[in-house]
Amino acid sequence: MGRYTFRLPDIGEGIAEAEIVAWHVKVGDTVEEDARIADMMTDKATVEMESPVSGTIVEVAGAEGDLIAIGSPLVVIEVEGAGNEDTRGQGAKAAAVEERIEAENPDAGDADRVNAAAQMAKQAPAESPAAQLPLASEPTAPASAEARTPAPVSRVSQGKVMASPAVRQRAKDLGIDLAELRPAEDGRVRHADLDAFLSYNASGGFQPAGRRGADEQVRVIGLRRRIAENMAASKRHIPHFAYVEEFDVTALEETRAQLNAGRGDRPKLTMLPLLITAICKVLPKYPMLNAHYDDEAGVVTRYGSVHLGFAAQTPAGLMVPVIRDAQDRNVWQLATEITRLAAAARDGSAKSLELSGSTITVTSLGPMGGVATTPVINRPEVAIIGPNRIVERPMFVRDASGVERIEKRKIMNMSMSCDHRVVDGWDAASFAQDLKKLIEAPALILAG
Template sequence: MSTTVELPALGESVTEGTITRWLVEVGETVSVDQPIVEVSTDKVDTEVPSPVAGVIEEILVEEDEDIEVGAPLVVIGDGSGSASKEEADQAPAKEAPVAEEAPAEEKKEEAPAASAGSSEGTEVTLPALGESVTEGTITRWLKEIGEEVAVDEPLVEVSTDKVDTEVPSPVAGTLLEIRIQEDEDAEVGQVLAVIGSASAASAPAEKAPEAPAAEEKKEEAPAAPAEEEKKEEAPAADSAPASENTGEAYVTPLVRKLAKQEGVDLSTVKGTGVGGRIRKQDVQAAADAKKSAAPAVEAKPAAEAPAANAAPAQKAAAPAVEKSSKRGTTEKAPRIRQVVAKRMVESLAISAQLTTVQEIDLTRLMALRNKAKDGFAAREGAKLTVLPFFVKAVTEALQQFPQFNSSMSEDFKEITYHGSENVGLAVDTPRGLMVPVIKDAGDLNISGIAKKIGDVAGRARDGQVSPEELSGSTFTISSTGQTGGVFFTPIINQPNVAILGIGSTNKRPAIVQDADGNDVIAVRSLAYFSLTYDHRVVDGADAGRFLNFLKTRLEEAAFDAELGL
């Protein structure tokens, strides 16, 4: 009997996705929850796990094709429907055990350390390791197959992007099976190991004479590169190619994505993981080495031409102009670029957009931030930038001027004033522009806002933010950040009615009053705040009052109490 797997719901507002890469082939055996395909949406990139165990009989959607939620992806069965695969001779051997005990036998084939009693044990899953942690890397198993473990005894060490921790055993018994090998990634909720009773493990223990035969089978099948490559360190010449091939097979989608973002060629990276597997750290090290090597190349022309004063300056300037490899090429627009394009055009067609600009003196705020940032970081464990102050001032303005925190119905007959301030933050990521949302921002203080910004913005750049965190905004803030730009006119993020654009902060001469009330020229830190609003809901006078509120609040910079000063 065959099962048709459909594209599952990937978030509240996600209706379709693009197949970026199939992780399996027709004729390949898969287990329950094994990732089978990578899907890219306008929110995030994700993997779709198999809901059943069996053999891939038919792939219904090719790579780079779009598919709607609920549409069929692939057919998984007992293998009888995939008669066209080249490995037909091996099919009967795989089909026989599948027909009798499909789930149990497939798990045994995939896990080289599985025992006969594993089906009677308790599955140990990767627990939740923090609010924003979705996966971890197995760094070291503290127990071996057949070893006794007690309740709450540390079982395995796991490394995440936040902390390194130990996972305790939820039950007492014997470690029957290890599902995730060292240096492999596991998602929260994924099965790590199986623990059962000592009697369940006694059966394989009594068959000790057959152990060598099992060891030989492991050597023949490349399913356990971690242990066998350690044992065969002597024949270095033969093991090197095998290690490279195995390492390539074990490159995870996350590592491959990071390599693509950093422009690192995986074939040039030497893996330091088990069996030569390429880890995130290896890719990051290669990226850092590539960046650090760039200045040396740029400095070389100046050192080689000391003859004339003008010539070195001209030669030194040439390497600064990097020619993109995309020049003169045509490519399919990434899905996120397509979605941004579609929504920006729709936004301009839906609402009547107008922009008002206000110059704000941030001199006092910058001084306050510089005074408090070190103590804040030590106390709160978060970086204090000027953005939390902007968000705080905006939420206060939204509470006083609710028309900017509203939305209009399609027939123009109703305006909904939202009961909370959910502030979206436009973030520049390697994949393109993303807008993670800080929910209930109006209920947070400076510290809470700063932590939320660091969390969601960081995970947005790393591709770890969930679809739910990218929807539900009631107002949006966009900033030029370090890219420069005096001011800009942002486009409203529908169904919001307004968006605030914050230009770069620059020191310029300005006329201010001294202590005696005299006009003097002084150097001030100034920035332009541009408010784009929907003229169907908001009038120009409202926009002026909103920006004047921000101007007064930020120029006074009365945030000392919240910073503990």
């Protein structure tokens, strides 16, 4: 029997490390060649790692959420034959260590020699690639559900709570655990602390013990960690400013209904394809919005094509699929591509190229879009557009003869966030006004 050390291969795109997002094996499992052993996430996509040999898993590197450098050991597999670890001569090395210890400590007893050997082992470099892996001889590898689920935080009180008999009796009558209270002064619970606790409870801030769920700690890993890191970097590096404009989308909604009535076997149009078409028509006049800013190099790249990202909610978290050359597609082609990319993002089949390279992003929550939003820019882009919820409101409308009357209209706020290092407020406002003209006269959107 031998050991085969499988090292994390170069996944491509110049990455230096990848994150373990899922283990499909644990120590002691038997695997076949090409069997799935782990899922690794890079900045661009999740890649499945497959076993290059058949054998038994004897060691694994890290838990879910840990980062593994390219070229580092991922698993060690016990195989038939020699494997790929050079174990020859290890017995001779051990004998040489024993001889050295005996020569240096001729009068030492067995226990002293054992201690000396242990000290030498700590100082000696690792003899095999497997030595770089954490110990995983017990079946507590992160592949098991029990190992991945953090223990709930204990609420058992530490020590005795100081309180008068009257306060204790009142707390007992009210069903309040004194250990849940934070005394206002000197560590002693008083009636005022009970009153404050009850007031907080009445406002919905506390659930009585009978209805309280268990505390839960959820490790932030995988896509959720990538989102957290990207959003934090965006807010840390980009001086955002927001701009919100009100659009009358009554005519646009009527046009959309007419198009859907005669769509045949084409996908149903939502607001998004029409909005994207309008954005693509306006952007050539405002190239500073369809751009990337490399803040380290101090270079702004303005793009001639619109590679438009759109936020898509998936079971794994928020993803941004990218419609390549959106300016060359009509509303039906855009609707088809949006449907395809959103489905691929949700089922995990989206390719790296389909999830990267956007030059501007649109993010929409549809009917839950709220009155206004301040979306976070998808770095290194410099602008993001967020259509909000459509609401019906009475509005003053002037007809062709100049007479004003009140009508029920469909109104939508359009939110934008821009990088103030690259985009001026005047640029954002001018873009929004030109976009408003198209949205409120939908025939201009569909015109060639």
